[in-house]
Amino acid sequence: MIQIEHVYKQFGKMEVLHDIKLTLGKGQAIALIGPNGCGKTTLLKSILRMVIPTKGNIFFEGNDIASTGDHYREKIGYMPQIGRYPDNMKIGQVIETIQSLRSNVLKLDEDLIDNYHLKQLYHKRMSTLSGGTRQKVSAVLSFLFNPTVLILDEPTAGLDPIAAEILKEKILSARQEGKLILITSHLLAELDELISEVIFMQDGSVKFHKSVEVLKDQVGHQSLSKAISHFLKEGAA
Amino acid sequence: MRSLIVILSVLFLAPLFIKGAQIRVGTGEAYKSIQLAINAAQPYDTIHINKGLYKEGNIQITKPLTIIGKGWPEIDGEKKYEVFTIKANDVIIRGLKVQHSGYATLDDPGGIKVLESQNVVIENNWLFDNFFGVYLQYSKNCIVRGNRIQAYGKQEQEIGNGIHCWKSDSLIIENNFIKGHRDGIYFEFVHYSSIHTNHAVSNIRYGLHFMFSNNDVYTENKFQGNGAGVAVMYSRSVDMYKNIFYENWGDAAYGLLLKEISDGHISGNQFTRNTVGVFMEGTNRMKVEKNKFDYNGWAMKIQASCMENEIKQNNFLANTFDVSTNGTTVLNTFLHNYWDKYSGYDLNKDGIGDVPYRPLTMFGVLVEKVPAAMLLFRSFMVLLLDQSEKIFPTLTPDHFIDPKPSMKYV
Amino acid sequence: MNKILQLILIDIFRNRVVIAYTILLALACWSIFFLEDSGNKALVTMLNLELLVIPLISILFSTIYIYNSSEFIELLLSQPIKRSQIWISLFFGLVICLLAAYIVAIIPPLLLFGYIQNALWILLGGILITVIFISIGFLISIQQRDKAKGIGTSLLVWLFFALLFDGLVLFILFQFGDYPIEKPMVLVSMLSPIDLLRIMNLMQLDASAMMGYTGAIFQQYFGSTLGTLVTLFVLVLWALIPFLISLRIFKRKDL
Numbered sequence: 001m002i003q004i005e006h007v008y009k010q011f012g013k014m015e016v017l018h019d020i021k022l023t024l025g026k027g028q029a030i031a032l033i034g035p036n037g038c039g040k041t042t043l044l045k046s047i048l049r050m051v052i053p054t055k056g057n058i059f060f061e062g063n064d065i066a067s068t069g070d071h072y073r074e075k076i077g078y079m080p081q082i083g084r085y086p087d088n089m090k091i092g093q094v095i096e097t098i099q100s101l102r103s104n105v106l107k108l109d110e111d112l113i114d115n116y117h118l119k120q121l122y123h124k125r126m127s128t129l130s131g132g133t134r135q136k137v138s139a140v141l142s143f144l145f146n147p148t149v150l151i152l153d154e155p156t157a158g159l160d161p162i163a164a165e166i167l168k169e170k171i172l173s174a175r176q177e178g179k180l181i182l183i184t185s186h187l188l189a190e191l192d193e194l195i196s197e198v199i200f201m202q203d204g205s206v207k208f209h210k211s212v213e214v215l216k217d218q219v220g221h222q223s224l225s226k227a228i229s230h231f232l233k234e235g236a237a
Numbered sequence: 238m239r240s241l242i243v244i245l246s247v248l249f250l251a252p253l254f255i256k257g258a259q260i261r262v263g264t265g266e267a268y269k270s271i272q273l274a275i276n277a278a279q280p281y282d283t284i285h286i287n288k289g290l291y292k293e294g295n296i297q298i299t300k301p302l303t304i305i306g307k308g309w310p311e312i313d314g315e316k317k318y319e320v321f322t323i324k325a326n327d328v329i330i331r332g333l334k335v336q337h338s339g340y341a342t343l344d345d346p347g348g349i350k351v352l353e354s355q356n357v358v359i360e361n362n363w364l365f366d367n368f369f370g371v372y373l374q375y376s377k378n379c380i381v382r383g384n385r386i387q388a389y390g391k392q393e394q395e396i397g398n399g400i401h402c403w404k405s406d407s408l409i410i411e412n413n414f415i416k417g418h419r420d421g422i423y424f425e426f427v428h429y430s431s432i433h434t435n436h437a438v439s440n441i442r443y444g445l446h447f448m449f450s451n452n453d454v455y456t457e458n459k460f461q462g463n464g465a466g467v468a469v470m471y472s473r474s475v476d477m478y479k480n481i482f483y484e485n486w487g488d489a490a491y492g493l494l495l496k497e498i499s500d501g502h503i504s505g506n507q508f509t510r511n512t513v514g515v516f517m518e519g520t521n522r523m524k525v526e527k528n529k530f531d532y533n534g535w536a537m538k539i540q541a542s543c544m545e546n547e548i549k550q551n552n553f554l555a556n557t558f559d560v561s562t563n564g565t566t567v568l569n570t571f572l573h574n575y576w577d578k579y580s581g582y583d584l585n586k587d588g589i590g591d592v593p594y595r596p597l598t599m600f601g602v603l604v605e606k607v608p609a610a611m612l613l614f615r616s617f618m619v620l621l622l623d624q625s626e627k628i629f630p631t632l633t634p635d636h637f638i639d640p641k642p643s644m645k646y647v
Numbered sequence: 648m649n650k651i652l653q654l655i656l657i658d659i660f661r662n663r664v665v666i667a668y669t670i671l672l673a674l675a676c677w678s679i680f681f682l683e684d685s686g687n688k689a690l691v692t693m694l695n696l697e698l699l700v701i702p703l704i705s706i707l708f709s710t711i712y713i714y715n716s717s718e719f720i721e722l723l724l725s726q727p728i729k730r731s732q733i734w735i736s737l738f739f740g741l742v743i744c745l746l747a748a749y750i751v752a753i754i755p756p757l758l759l760f761g762y763i764q765n766a767l768w769i770l771l772g773g774i775l776i777t778v779i780f781i782s783i784g785f786l787i788s789i790q791q792r793d794k795a796k797g798i799g800t801s802l803l804v805w806l807f808f809a810l811l812f813d814g815l816v817l818f819i820l821f822q823f824g825d826y827p828i829e830k831p832m833v834l835v836s837m838l839s840p841i842d843l844l845r846i847m848n849l850m851q852l853d854a855s856a857m858m859g860y861t862g863a864i865f866q867q868y869f870g871s872t873l874g875t876l877v878t879l880f881v882l883v884l885w886a887l888i889p890f891l892i893s894l895r896i897f898k899r900k901d902l
Contacts, residue, residue, distance in 0.1 A: 011901070050724055051901040073727035080725065084718035088658075094722070101650050101726055141725075555688060603817070607824040609832050610817065615691065616845060617699055618813035 001026045001149065001180050002047060007056030009042055009204075016042045017053065018204040026148075029171065029181040031191050033228055034201035040184045041081060043201070044151050047182075048078055074102070077142035081153040083134050085126040091137055092122030098141055105145045112140045115166045131158040139167055143174070150174060152183045156190060168194060188225035195224070200231055207231075263287025263310070271304075271312070272296050286310040286333065294318045300325050306332035309363060314338040319346035320367070326355040330362060338367035345397060347372035348386075351379060359384065369397035370418065376405045381413060388417045390441050398423040399440065402430070410435060420446040421463065428452050437461070443468045443494075444485075447475055455480065462486070466511065468494040469501070479505040486512050492533070495520040502526075508533055514556070517543045524549070527647060531555050535601075544568040550647045553577060553596070557614070560596035561605050562637070571596065571639035575647050583644045593638040599626035602633055651723065651733060655740030659712070665748050668704050672752035675700075680760045687852060690765055693753075694848050697773050698841050701749065702780040703805050709741045709784030710801040714794040721902060734785075734897045738890055741781050749773050768851040772844045775882045779840045780805075782890040789893040789900070812839045833868050837878075840885045847878050 002024040009017035016039045024030060032040045045051040047058060049065055058065050060072045085094055095118075099108070113119060116136045126134070135158045142150060152171070156164040171194055175181055185191055198215055200207045212224060219227040260274050260282055261267060268274040272293050274284050280300045288308030295318040298304070302325070310333060314320040317339045321330065330349060339346040347369035351357050357379040364370040370386035373379055381400055390396025399415035400422045402408055408430040415421040421437030424430070425448040432455035437444030444460035445467040447453065456478040460466035466482040468491075469475050475498065482492030492511035493503070497519040504526045508514035514533040515525070518540040524547050530536035531554040539546070541564025552575045553559045559576060573589070581590040600619045603610045613619050626633060659665055675696055683689035713720075716737070723733050753773070757763045784801060791797035816835060820828065836842045850869045868874040 045902065048725065052899055070727050070729045073725075076727075078725045080721075084721050086658075086716065086719040086722070089719075097654060098722070098726060101723070101728065607820045609824070609829045610820050612820075612832055612836060612842075612846065613813050613816060615695060615849060616813045616842065617695070618810050618817070620695070621810075 001061060003059040003062075004043075004047075005057045005059070007043075007046060007053045007058060009039075009046065009051060010054045016204050017046070020056070020206055022199065022206060022209060024180060024182065026180055027175070027178045028197050029175045029183065029195045030197040030199060031195040031228075032182060032184045032199050032201065033188075033232070034207075035232065038201045039204040040201055041153055044078075044153055044182065044184070047151065048073060048076065074105075074145070075147050076149045076151060077145065077147035079135075079138045079142040079150075079152045079155050081157070083138035085134070085137070087127035088125065090123055090125050091118065091129070091133075094126065094137065095122075095140065095144070099144070102145055107146055109143050109146050112136070112143055112166070112170060115170075116140065116163065132160060132163065135159050136163060139170075143170060147179070149180045150182065152181065154184055154186065156185065156187060164190065188228050191228075192224045198224075198228065200228075257281040257283060260284045261287065263289055275300075275302065275304075278302055281327070286312075296321050298323045298325055298328055301327035303329040304331070304333070305329075306334070306362075309334045311336055314346070314348075314367070316340065319344075319350055321349045323349065323351045323354055323357060326357070328354065329358045329360065331358075331360045332362065334363040334365060335367065336363075336365040338369070340368040340395075340397075345369055345372065345401075347397065347401070350374070351376050354379070358382070364399075367397075369401050370399040370415070371401070372397075373400075373402045373405050373408065375403075376408070378407050379405070380409045381411075382409070383412045384414075386413060386415045386418065390417055390419060393419050393441055396441065398446075399437070402427045406430070409433075414438070415440065415444075417441075420444070421460075422446070424448065424450040424453065426450060431455065433457055435459075437463060439463060446470075447472045450475070454478070459483065460485065460492070465490050465494055466492040468496070469498050470494075470496040472498045472501075474500045476502045477504070477506060478502075480507075482506065482508045482511055482514070484510045486510065488512075491516045495523070499523070503528060507531075508536065513538050516540075517546065519543065521545055523547070526550055528552070529554070530559075534558065535561050538562070539569060540564070541566055546570070547572070549573055550643070551575070552647055558598065558601045558604070560637075561601045562597065562634075563605055565634045567634050567636045573641055573643050573647070574639050575643040575645060576639065579642050579644075581642065588644050590642040590644055593640045594642040595627065595630070595633060595638050597633045597637045598623050599632050649732070649736055651728070651736040652740055655716075655736055656743060658716075659740055659744040662712075662744075664708060665744055668708075668745070669748040669752050672700070672749060673756070676753045676756045680756050680762075686760070686762050686765065689760075690762060690769055690852055691849075693766075694769055694772070694845065694852070697769065698776065698845055699809055701773060701776050702808060702841060705745055705777050705780035706784045706787070706801045706805050707798065708745065709781040710788045710797050711794075712741060713737065713785065713788040714797060724902060730898050731894060734894050738781065738785060741784075742778055745777050745781065746774060749777060765852065768848050772848050775886060776840065776844055778886040779882065779889075782886050782888075782893075785893040786889040789896045808839050808841045812842065816842070837881050840882060843878060843882060843885075847875065 004020050004022040007017055007020040020043060034040055042051055046053050065072055118136060118140060139155060155167055159167065168190060171181060195212060197211050199209045215227055219230055258279060260278055262271050262274045262284060263286060266287060270293060271286060271291055275298060278284060283303040283305065286306045288310050290311045290313060292313045292315055298321060312320050312333055312335050314337050316337050320335045320338050335348040338348050348364040348367035348371065349359055350372040353375040355377045357376065359371055359381045361383045364384055364386040366388055371381050386399040388396055396419045398420040399418035400410055400413065402424050404426040406428055408427060410422060411433040413435045416438045418440050419442050421440040421444045422432060422435065423446045427450045430453045435458045438461050440463045442464045444463040445455065447469045449471050451473040454476040457480060459481040461483040463485055466485040485492050490512045492508040492514045495517045499521040502524045506528045508528065508530045510532045512534045514530045514536045516538045519542045522545045526549050529552045533556045535558045536553050536556040537560045539560060539562050541562060546569040548569065549572045554577045559578065576594050576596065579590055579594045581592040583590055599622050676693065679692050680689050683692055720733060757766045783804060787800050787804065788797050791800055836846060846869055869878065
C-alpha cells in the first residue's frame with residue numbers, strides 16, 4: 001500500500017533519515033519504534049508530504065506522491081503528536097471547517113465524537129482546552145473521514161485511561177476493517193494487543209521490520225513490550 | 238480784402254472737406270495693380286483694395302497714403318518678396334491679408350516693413366505666414382494695433398519675430414494677437430514705447446523680448462505657452478503691469494526673465510503654471526509688488542547677482558518652491574507677502590505673522606545644487622529635512638526671510 | 648468561492664486591526680479634505696499619507712497574520728489540500744481585506760468632495776502599494792521562522808523603503824552630481840516601489856512641480872505613455888515577485 005524507496009532527509013547538515021526502504025501492506029497495524037530523535041515523526045510526515053525528502057521516492061497505492069498530487073491524502077487520517085489549532089476557533093468550528101473543506105466525503109465516522117461526548121464541548125475555544133481534549137479533537141479528525149490509512153503519532157499521550165481505551169478500541173476496529181495503521185508510541189504495553197508488525201528505527205535508519213510473531217519467536221519473550229525494550233536497550237548500548 | 242478772406246478760409250478749411258482722392262484697385266476697377274495705383278496717387282490719397290489675390294512682388298510706399306482692404310484682399314509675397322516696404326510718414330494700412338513673405342536671414346524680409354518713418358498706423362490686418370510680421374526700423378510715433386500675426390515656425394533660425402522694432406521711439410503696440418513666431422514682440426533700442434493688451438501665444442522663443450530698451454511700459458498682455466513669457470535684458474526703467482504669464486513651461490522656460498536690468502516696476506501681474514515665474518539675474522532696484530504667483534515650479538529664482546530689489550505684498554500660492562537662490566548673500570528685501578505655506582501665527586491680530594517666514598527651503602537649496610534631486614520631491618525624507626531645517630537652519634541663509642509675512646491674501 | 652479563502656476572509660474581517668485601520672484611514676481622509684483648501688493639494692497630502700501608512704500597515708499586518716495563523720496553516724496542511732492553494736488563499740484573503748478597508752475608507756470623501764476623477768491615480772497607487780507590501784510581508788514571514796525577528800524585519804523593510812532608500816538616493820545624487828545621472832536615477836527609482844508610485848502620481852497630479860531643469864528627462868520618461876506602462880509593469884512585478892518566491896518556498900517547506 002505504501003512503499004518507501006531509498007528515502008533520505010537532511011535538515012541542514014543533520015541527516016534525519018538515511019536510506020529508508022519499507023513496504024507497508026494493507027491490513028497491518030505497524031508500530032514505529034525507536035529512541036527519541038530517531039526520525040519516526042519525520043518519516044511519518046514524509047509520507048504526508050509535510051516534510052519533503054531530500055532524495056528517494058514514496059509510493060502510495062503505486063503512485064509516486066511527489067507527482068500524484070495532494071488528493072492521495074484524502075485516504076489518510078493523520079493524528080499529530082501535538083495538535084496545533086487556531087486559538088480563536090471553537091471545537092465545533094474546527095470540525096465544521098475541516099468537514100466543509102472535505103465535503104466530498106459522504107460517510108463520516110463520528111464514533112469518536114460520540115464516545116468522547118465532544119458535542120457538549122463544541123462551544124469551547126481551542127485556546128482554553130487541555131492537552132487531552134486537544135488530543136481528542138485530533139483523534140476525531142483523523143478518523144472522521146473514513147481513511148484507509150491512519151497515521152497516529154503518539155496517539156494516547158495525554159489522554160486519560162478511559163479516553164485512551166476508547167481510542168485503542170477504535171484502532172482495533174479499524175484494523176479489523178482492513179485499514180493500514182501506522183503508529184508510534186512510547187507506551188509499549190499498550191501496543192501489545194494492537195499491532196501486527198514492528199519497525200525499529202535508530203539514527204535515521206531502519207534496523208529491522210518484522211512481524212510480531214517472528215519477533216516474539218526470536219527473542220523468546222511472551223510479551224511484545226519486553227521484546228521491544230530488549231531491542232531498545234541493545235540499540236542504545 | 239474780401240478775396241483775401243476767401244483765400245485764407247479756403248487754405249484753412251480745405252483739409253476739413255477735401256480728404257484727397259479715392260482710388261480703387263481690383264478686378265473691374267480703374268487699377269488692377271496696387272503698385273500702379275500707389276505710383277499714380279497723390280500724397281494723402283486713399284487707396285481701396287477689393288477682395289482678390291494680388292501677387293506683385295515687393296510693393297513700395299514712398300508717400301503718405303491710406304490703404305484700406307475690403308473683404309480681406311490677399312497680398313502675396315510668394316515666399317520670395319517682402320510684401321510692403323514703407324518709407325514715408327503718415328501711412329495707414331488697414332484690413333489687408335498680407336501673406337507668404339520671402340524668407341531669408343540676410344535682409345530680414347517682412348510682411349510690412351517700416352523704414353525711417355513717422356506716424357505710420359498698421360491696423361487690423363491679418364499677417365499670415367511671413368518671415369517677420371511687422372518690422373519697424375528707425376521709426377517714431379507709429380501704431381501697430383489689432384493685427385493678427387501668425388506663422389508656423391518650428392526652429393528659432395527659420396523664423397523672424399511677429400512685431401520687430403529696432404532703434405525706434407514712442408511706439409504703441411496694442412491689441413495684437415501673435416502666434417508661432419520667434420519672438421512675439423521684439424524691442425531692441427526702442428524707448429518711450431508702450432505695449433498693451435496683446436496676446437502672444439506659442440512663440441518659439443519669447444512672447445515679448447526687450448534688448449537695450451529703456452523707459453518702456455507693457456500692461457495687460459497675456460503670454461501663454463511661449464518658450465519663455467517675457468525677457469527683459471540690458472534695459473532700464475521698464476514697467477510691467479497687470480500682465481498674465483501663463484504656462485510658460487519646459488526645460489529653460491520662464492514666465493519673466495530679467496537679466497541685467499534695473500529700476501523697473503513689476504506690479505499686479507499674474508504668474509501661473511510656469512516652470513519659473515520670475516527669474517532674476519543681475520537685476521537691481523526693481524519693485525516687485527502685488528503680483529500673484531500660483532502653481533509655478535518656482536515662483537521666483539533670484540540669483541546672487543541681484544541687489545536691492547523689493548518684493549512686497551505679493552501672493553504666493555501652491556508653488557512647488559516659493560523662492561530659490563544660488564548664493565548665500567541676501568541683498569533683497571521681502572516684506573508683507575502672503576505665503577500659503579506659512580504656518581506661523583498672529584497673536585495680536587494685526588494681519589501680520591508674528592514669526593518670520595523662510596521662503597527658501599532646504600530641499601530648494603538641494604535641488605539648486607543637484608537638479609536631479611527633484612526625484613525625491615515630496616518624499617517623506619525631504620519632508621523631514623525641511624522640517625528640521627525650519628527649526629535649526631543650517632544650509633539656508635539666515636537672513637533670507639520675510640520678517641513680516643501677511644496672514645491674508647493681499 | 649474557494650472554501651479556504653472564505654474562512655480566511657471571515658477571520659480577517661473580524662479582526663479589530665482591520666476595522667481600526669479602516670476608521671483611521673477614513674478619518675485621515677476626511678480631515679485632509681476638510682482642512683486643505685485646494686483639491687490638488689489635498690490629493691497630494693493624501694498621497695503622502697498613503698505612501699507612508701499603507702506600506703506600514705500592509706507589511707506588518709500580513710506578517711503578523713501569517714505568524715498567527717501558523718496553526719491554522721498546519722491544520723490545513725494535514726488535510727488533502729494543495730499547499731499552493733493554502734498560500735494563495737491567504738494572500739488573496741489579506742489583499743481583499745486590506746483593499747476593502749482602503750476603498751471603504753477613501754471612496755466616500757473622494758466622492759463627496761468631487762475629486763474622484765483626479766484621484767484615480769491615487770486609488771490605483773493605493774491598491775498597488777497595498778498588494779506590494781503584503782507580498783513583501785509574505786516573503787519575510789516565510790523566510791523568518793521566528794515571529795519577533797520577522798516583525799522586526801518587516802519594520803526595517805518599511806523604514807528602508809519609506810526613508811532610508813531616499814537618503815541613499817540623495818547620497819548618490821550628491822556624490823555623482825557632476826555626472827549626467829538623471830537617466831540612471833530613473834532606473835534606481837525602480838528599486839523602490841514607494842518612490843516609483845510617488846513620482847508616477849506626482850507626474851499626474853502636480854506636474855508643474857516636476858518641471859525643473861531635469862523635468863525634461865523625468866517628463867520624457869514618466870510622463871510618456873510608454874513610461875507609464877513600463878512603470879506600471881515594474882510595480883506589478885513588485886507585487887508578484889516577492890509573493891511568488893514565498894510561494895515557491897512554502898511549497899517545499901518542511902513542517
